[in-house]
Amino acid sequence: MRILCATDLLSxxxxxxxxxxVLADHLGADLMMLHIVSPDGAGTIEERxxxxxxxxxxxxRPPLWTxxxxxxxxxxxxxxxxxxxxxxxxxxxxxLVLGPHRRRxxxxxxxxxxxxxxxxxxxxxxxxxxxxxxxxxxxxxxALDATAASASAVSAAATLVLTRETAAxxxxxxxLPYAGIPEENLANLERDSIRAVRxxxxxxxxxxxxxxxxxxxxxxxxxxxxAVGEYQPDxxxxxxxxxxxxxxxxxxxxxxxxxxEIERDVLIVPEGSFVGPVQDRWGFAGxxxxxxxxxxxxxxxx
Numbered sequence: 001m002r003i004l005c006a007t008d009l010l011s012x013x014x015x016x017x018x019x020x021x022v023l024a025d026h027l028g029a030d031l032m033m034l035h036i037v038s039p040d041g042a043g044t045i046e047e048r049x050x051x052x053x054x055x056x057x058x059x060x061r062p063p064l065w066t067x068x069x070x071x072x073x074x075x076x077x078x079x080x081x082x083x084x085x086x087x088x089x090x091x092x093x094x095x096l097v098l099g100p101h102r103r104r105x106x107x108x109x110x111x112x113x114x115x116x117x118x119x120x121x122x123x124x125x126x127x128x129x130x131x132x133x134x135x136x137x138x139x140x141x142x143a144l145d146a147t148a149a150s151a152s153a154v155s156a157a158a159t160l161v162l163t164r165e166t167a168a169x170x171x172x173x174x175x176l177p178y179a180g181i182p183e184e185n186l187a188n189l190e191r192d193s194i195r196a197v198r199x200x201x202x203x204x205x206x207x208x209x210x211x212x213x214x215x216x217x218x219x220x221x222x223x224x225x226x227a228v229g230e231y232q233p234d235x236x237x238x239x240x241x242x243x244x245x246x247x248x249x250x251x252x253x254x255x256x257x258x259x260x261e262i263e264r265d266v267l268i269v270p271e272g273s274f275v276g277p278v279q280d281r282w283g284f285a286g287x288x289x290x291x292x293x294x295x296x297x298x299x300x301x302x
Contacts, residue, residue: 009035136163173216
């Protein structure tokens with residue numbers, strides 16, 4: 001497995017670099033640290049390439065580098081978004097790690113942010129890191145529905161970030177078909193929603209059928225952020241189908257809206273970008289005395 005961490009070498013990206021090292025150690029992955037030097041900037045491109053290489057070399061050595069896995073370094077001139085997406089494709093990376101999403105509302109709508117362009121390429125999941133790691137993720141919230149994008153998100157989370165020690169909860173946002181729905185019909189809707197999510201979890205990773213499922217009713221981005229505020233996860237995981245420039249100019253995707261407001265780490269998985277191994281550490285054959293959990297607890301917030 002290969003992890004690509006793109007960094008601008010600023011202090012705000014240190015957390016992403018450290019998280020990439022933690023994950024590379026945990027997964028036994030090949031880690032590449034990449035810095036792109038934009039044509040815009042003071043000084044000659046040669047000077048900035050040399051300065052960038054000097055900084056990267058120092059960053060990848062002790063005492064600044066604390067992971068066991070030594071990263072391979074790459075520094076290239078060009079437009080960051082295009083070069084990073086190309087590097088993901090050429091390296092066949094299974095995870096792209098980035099620093100915090102930079103807010104440039106007008107330009108992002110017209111051109112798309114680096115995160116959005118990486119997601120639109122659908123090459124691999126994108127992990128946006130806000131906080132310096134204190135070990136592996138211990139508290140994870142998965143925002144899921146019954147779509148193929150959520151199936152990809154479950155597969156990526158199982159392979160990349162979840163362990164048997166992880167405390168995980170699922171949030172599913174549902175919509176009322178019409179105002180004033182009778183209580184009996186509402187109960188049926190909620191039951192069907194729970195069944196759909198549970199089926200997805202058990203189909204992707206049977207052991208995940210024991211995760212607590214939290215139902216939220218309302219607008220998806222706001223409901224997900226509400227669940228984040230209550231559960232206080234170290235990491236939010238969600239799938240996305242991506243969107244083109246025209247749709248982005250007319251409306252904002254759920255994933256992008258969440259990124260604009262959240263200050264926690266987020267793993268966003270484009271539909272079809274990740275298919276985990278058929279047998280992995282979550283298969284029951286390797287769980288020893290662990291028994292299949294009872295039906296998951298369900299919470300409903302209306």
